[in-house]
Amino acid sequence: MRWRYIVYIVGALVMFLGFTMVVPLAFGLFYTDQSVRPLLKSMGMTIMAGGVLFLLFRKERTASLNQREGMAIVTVGWTAVGFFGALPFYFADGHWELVDAFFESVSGFTTTGASILANVEALPKGLLLWRSFIQWLGGMGIIVLSIAILPFLGVGGMQLYKAEVPSPVPDKLKPRIRDTAKILWKVYALFSFVQMVLLMLGGMTFFDALCHAFTTMPTGGFSTRNASVAHFDSAYMDFVIIFFMVLAGINFSLHYQLLRGRPLAFWKDRECRFFLGALLVLIAVVSWDVFSAQIYNSIGGAFRYAAFQVVSIVTTTGFATADYETWPALSQHILLACMFLGASAGSTGGGMKCLRIMLCFKYCYKELFSLVHPRAITTIKLGGQTVSEEIMRSVLGFLALYVGLFGLSTIVLAGFGVDFVTAFGAVAATIGNIGPGFGAVGPVENYALIPVPGKWLLIWCMLLGRLEIYTVLILLVPEFWHK
Amino acid sequence: MKVLIVGAGEVGYHIAGRLALENKEVVVIDRDADALRRVAENMDVQTINGSGSSPSVLMDAGIRQAEILLAVTNQDETNLVACLVADILSPSTKKLARIRGADFDPYHEMFREQVPHIDTVINPEIEVVKTIERLMRVPGAVDVGEFADGRIQFVGVNLEANARLAGVRLSDLPEIAGKQRLLIAAVVREDELIIPTGRDRLLPGDLVYFISEGKDLLGALSILDKHAEPVRRVMIIGGGRIGYRLAVQLEAQSIYCKMIEKNARRCAVLAERLNKTIVLHGDGSDQNLLNEENIGDIDVVVTLTNDEETNILSSLLATRLGARKAITKISKFSYLPLMTAIGIEQVVSPRLSAINTILQHIRRGKVLSAVALKGEQAEALEAVALETSDIVGKPLKKISFPKGAIVAGIIRGEEIIIPTGDTVIEPNDRTIIFAHRRAIPGIEKILAVKLEYF
Numbered sequence: 019m020r021w022r023y024i025v026y027i028v029g030a031l032v033m034f035l036g037f038t039m040v041v042p043l044a045f046g047l048f049y050t051d052q053s054v055r056p057l058l059k060s061m062g063m064t065i066m067a068g069g070v071l072f073l074l075f076r077k078e079r080t081a082s083l084n085q086r087e088g089m090a091i092v093t094v095g096w097t098a099v100g101f102f103g104a105l106p107f108y109f110a111d112g113h114w115e116l117v118d119a120f121f122e123s124v125s126g127f128t129t130t131g132a133s134i135l136a137n138v139e140a141l142p143k144g145l146l147l148w149r150s151f152i153q154w155l156g157g158m159g160i161i162v163l164s165i166a167i168l169p170f171l172g173v174g175g176m177q178l179y180k181a182e183v184p185s186p187v188p189d190k191l192k193p194r195i196r197d198t199a200k201i202l203w204k205v206y207a208l209f210s211f212v213q214m215v216l217l218m219l220g221g222m223t224f225f226d227a228l229c230h231a232f233t234t235m236p237t238g239g240f241s242t243r244n245a246s247v248a249h250f251d252s253a254y255m256d257f258v259i260i261f262f263m264v265l266a267g268i269n270f271s272l273h274y275q276l277l278r279g280r281p282l283a284f285w286k287d288r289e290c291r292f293f294l295g296a297l298l299v300l301i302a303v304v305s306w307d308v309f310s311a312q313i314y315n316s317i318g319g320a321f322r323y324a325a326f327q328v329v330s331i332v333t334t335t336g337f338a339t340a341d342y343e344t345w346p347a348l349s350q351h352i353l354l355a356c357m358f359l360g361a362s363a364g365s366t367g368g369g370m371k372c373l374r375i376m377l378c379f380k381y382c383y384k385e386l387f388s389l390v391h392p393r394a395i396t397t398i399k400l401g402g403q404t405v406s407e408e409i410m411r412s413v414l415g416f417l418a419l420y421v422g423l424f425g426l427s428t429i430v431l432a433g434f435g436v437d438f439v440t441a442f443g444a445v446a447a448t449i450g451n452i453g454p455g456f457g458a459v460g461p462v463e464n465y466a467l468i469p470v471p472g473k474w475l476l477i478w479c480m481l482l483g484r485l486e487i488y489t490v491l492i493l494l495v496p497e498f499w500h501k
Numbered sequence: 502m503k504v505l506i507v508g509a510g511e512v513g514y515h516i517a518g519r520l521a522l523e524n525k526e527v528v529v530i531d532r533d534a535d536a537l538r539r540v541a542e543n544m545d546v547q548t549i550n551g552s553g554s555s556p557s558v559l560m561d562a563g564i565r566q567a568e569i570l571l572a573v574t575n576q577d578e579t580n581l582v583a584c585l586v587a588d589i590l591s592p593s594t595k596k597l598a599r600i601r602g603a604d605f606d607p608y609h610e611m612f613r614e615q616v617p618h619i620d621t622v623i624n625p626e627i628e629v630v631k632t633i634e635r636l637m638r639v640p641g642a643v644d645v646g647e648f649a650d651g652r653i654q655f656v657g658v659n660l661e662a663n664a665r666l667a668g669v670r671l672s673d674l675p676e677i678a679g680k681q682r683l684l685i686a687a688v689v690r691e692d693e694l695i696i697p698t699g700r701d702r703l704l705p706g707d708l709v710y711f712i713s714e715g716k717d718l719l720g721a722l723s724i725l726d727k728h729a730e731p732v733r734r735v736m737i738i739g740g741g742r743i744g745y746r747l748a749v750q751l752e753a754q755s756i757y758c759k760m761i762e763k764n765a766r767r768c769a770v771l772a773e774r775l776n777k778t779i780v781l782h783g784d785g786s787d788q789n790l791l792n793e794e795n796i797g798d799i800d801v802v803v804t805l806t807n808d809e810e811t812n813i814l815s816s817l818l819a820t821r822l823g824a825r826k827a828i829t830k831i832s833k834f835s836y837l838p839l840m841t842a843i844g845i846e847q848v849v850s851p852r853l854s855a856i857n858t859i860l861q862h863i864r865r866g867k868v869l870s871a872v873a874l875k876g877e878q879a880e881a882l883e884a885v886a887l888e889t890s891d892i893v894g895k896p897l898k899k900i901s902f903p904k905g906a907i908v909a910g911i912i913r914g915e916e917i918i919i920p921t922g923d924t925v926i927e928p929n930d931r932t933i934i935f936a937h938r939r940a941i942p943g944i945e946k947i948l949a950v951k952l953e954y955f
Contacts, residue, residue: 082543085542175545176541176542176545190547190548192526192547193503193526193527193528193545193546193547194521194524194526194545194546195545196545197526406534
């Protein structure tokens with residue numbers, strides 16, 4: 019482990035984050051609100067801190083990175099970015115506790131969308147934009163962005179990319195990692211822009227449209243309004259946002275294929291088919307359930323709210339147009355299950371990912387099959403391609419860790435005095451990077467009332483979920499530190 | 502520039518690594534997932550698991566956008582078919598294939614002119630035999646290469662502690678060398694390659710690379726205290742394809758030649774085909790056998806078995822028993838840096854020669870040949886100075902040369918010029934450039950025609 023080199027890269031990342039604060043600052047200056055001073059202060063501190071580390075260790079530059087160092091950089095980098103991203107909140111008026119600012123910031127970068135704010139609308143515009151903007155940075159990955167922009171990350175970039183991209187088998191769209199990162203970010207920015215324009219056509223103000231576009235494509239879920247998307251109460255906007263949430267939940271390499279003129283790629287990809295099929299079935303069941311419970315008078319209305327909520331949770335976005343806690347038990351349980359399902363691998367969504375669930379089912383089926391035919395040699399295939407033992411092992415290990423850590427965190431959170439439903443919902447919603455959970459952290463509530471140690475626990479859960487467990491957890495393995 | 506490499510073996514791996522470092526788009530295709538993992542983990546390239554001779558795999562890899570296809574699997578047949586398929590899918594892609602079978606030797610030209618239109622057929626074994634012959638001829642040389650069709654040679658020699666030049670500053674060199682023309686282009690010191698300036702001193706233990714005209718070579722070597730001793734007796738250990746080729750060449754030059762081969766059947770075949778060479782059945786690392794065959798009187802021992810370790814041990818044993826010089830074939834690149842340390846100086850590597858041939862075709866501009874120096878840290882290039890390139894028309898000192906590169910020689914018609922800072926390169930001169938690996942992209946830039954940028 020070359021710690022100095024790791025510090026050097028993390029320094030570069032932090033400095034880079036400091037420069038991105040120009041974006042909210044510009045808005046703050048434009049609206050001349052209370053955000054200018056805290057933003058300027060944090061920007062100065064972030065650039066200084068990053069710059070000092072960057073310059074101090076610049077002699078440590080080497081050509082290559084190994085997997086261990088890649089993982090260490092990503093985890094340390096994300097923690098540092100979460101910390102410096104919290105500064106604008108911490109310096110703002112309104113007596114933010116450090117833990118609250120850190121919670122909000124990590125919730126932003128990990129695209130969770132869990133907030134400790136009861137009154138979002140009271141925030142100055144600059145800070146509201148920063149809140150949405152960090153989700154946008156975190157969605158496609160701040161490290162992937164740095165690989166695309168900062169030239170010196172080129173060589174070791176693959177290790178960093180593997181550690182950050184949420185997928186058991188990261189795709190490389192182009193021979194060079196830099197080109198891959200550039201393409202991903204271009205597709206991502208293009209979709210965000212189109213969504214913003216569509217939202218504005220529906221009558222949203224430029225500021226609200228920009229903020230919501232910044233939080234839809236990364237499946238983030240921060241809104242500029244207290245009532246989330248329900249505030250706008252427009253079927254058009256609901257469907258625009260549903261559409262882009264679904265896009266964000268699909269593997270971005272398929273979007274790239276689409277833009278290159280191969281729309282059939284969506285259909286050929288097994289995972290994408292599974293994802294879209296699951297969405298349709300779940301939407302149908304929940305619509306029928308809320309309609310027959312007479313929560314909505316028309317089938318159309320039931321469909322609109324059910325579709326929004328199911329898509330919002332499955333893609334792990336976490337926008338709300340309805341308080342699903344008033345829905346019947348069946349719908350609530352389906353939504354809870356959706357929190358674990360998650361979006362596609364290689365998308366910006368969180369959760370366990372459809373791909374892993376599919377592989378897990380196939381593996382279970384194979385086990386049963388080999389009980390019937392003990393001497394049969396079988397392989398697990400996906401879309402005609404054999405899935406290697408190694409990938410299968412890592413998938414099963416991931417699922418076991420996910421469930422295990424979920425259970426453990428729930429118990430610990432309950433130990434801090436949080437009630438059962440809330441603890442269950444809060445951990446599921448943070449480890450899956452969704453946002454709103456159940457009970458006291460439901461869609462119309464927030465995380466302010468969770469006790470302080472509970473908040474630290476949930477911050478840890480969010481990072482675990484976003485970086486797909488292994489990258490973070492490996493830092494706790496003693497062998498990792500041995501020379 | 503996009504390059505497709507079929508085969509992730511030793512050659513494919515190293516070429517991919519070099520090109521990836523030079524920021525080219527590289528795609529590596531292999532059937533072996535483990536070999537690909539080794540590639541993907543160590544360098545920034547794309548890997549595709551599949552057969553390189555399959556059209557669908559080649560299409561997936563983007564053959565249509567590729568400028569160059571390198572077919573370097575272990576099988577000649579796969580390489581040929583890969584080129585054939587590529588020729589159908591994308592005729593404009595340049596194709597290079599490694600084909601080692603001696604049966605194909607007479608057909609290399611035909612492969613180029615007719616289907617599958619392979620632009621360059623690489624047979625590293627032919628190259629290796631040439632290198633071995635050069636190493637035999639040049640006394641004290643650790644590394645020998647040729648430019649301008651053999652008129653200029655570049656030679657690497659180890660500087661002994663008692664040599665005249667040890668400790669001498671390069672700017673003082675002309676006084677000692679007198680009328681001899683000797684240009685020191687590069688020095689390898691403690692595994693680091695230095696492109697020296699006039700202020701640098703030569704130290705004992707340095708590996709010194711210089712270039713010289715063919716006819717002045719022996720004179721140049723005598724300045725470095727390396728004196729010619731004719732080669733009369735050679736022993737070849739290992740009677741494989743390279744060993745056989747070498748023996749045939751040596752017979753033609755009337756050099757007395759003995760060959761040791763382990764496999765009795767192979768011995769019979771060799772004995773049938775070779776006329777004057779004495780073919781011995783036995784183990785090259787058997788001390789008794791070597792003594793019996795008067796190893797002490799042998800001028801050069803060449804170890805060419807397929808087993809790296811046997812080659813190394815046989816060479817060490819032979820020099821210990823009194824052979825004057827040993828040339829060792831090494832294929833595993835990870836062993837190369839160890840060789841000097843264990844006392845083996847002259848090494849040939851078929852894979853390194855394959856890489857050299859491939860490199861010269863990948864270099865932009867009109868590069869005639871390119872040779873990777875020891876340890877692959879640097880290259881020596883021979884290139885034609887094109888009329889509109891940056892290198893032409895200005896005194897050398899005014900050209901913004903990348904750091905770590907030097908113009909070591911200029912060939913203008915019949916004349917060979919050892920350049921100074923005031924020398925001006927004219928269009929169509931051939932230049933010989935030594936460059937550190939870091940400086941290669943910069944060198945490519947100044948050699949390329951400017952039009953390329955518009």
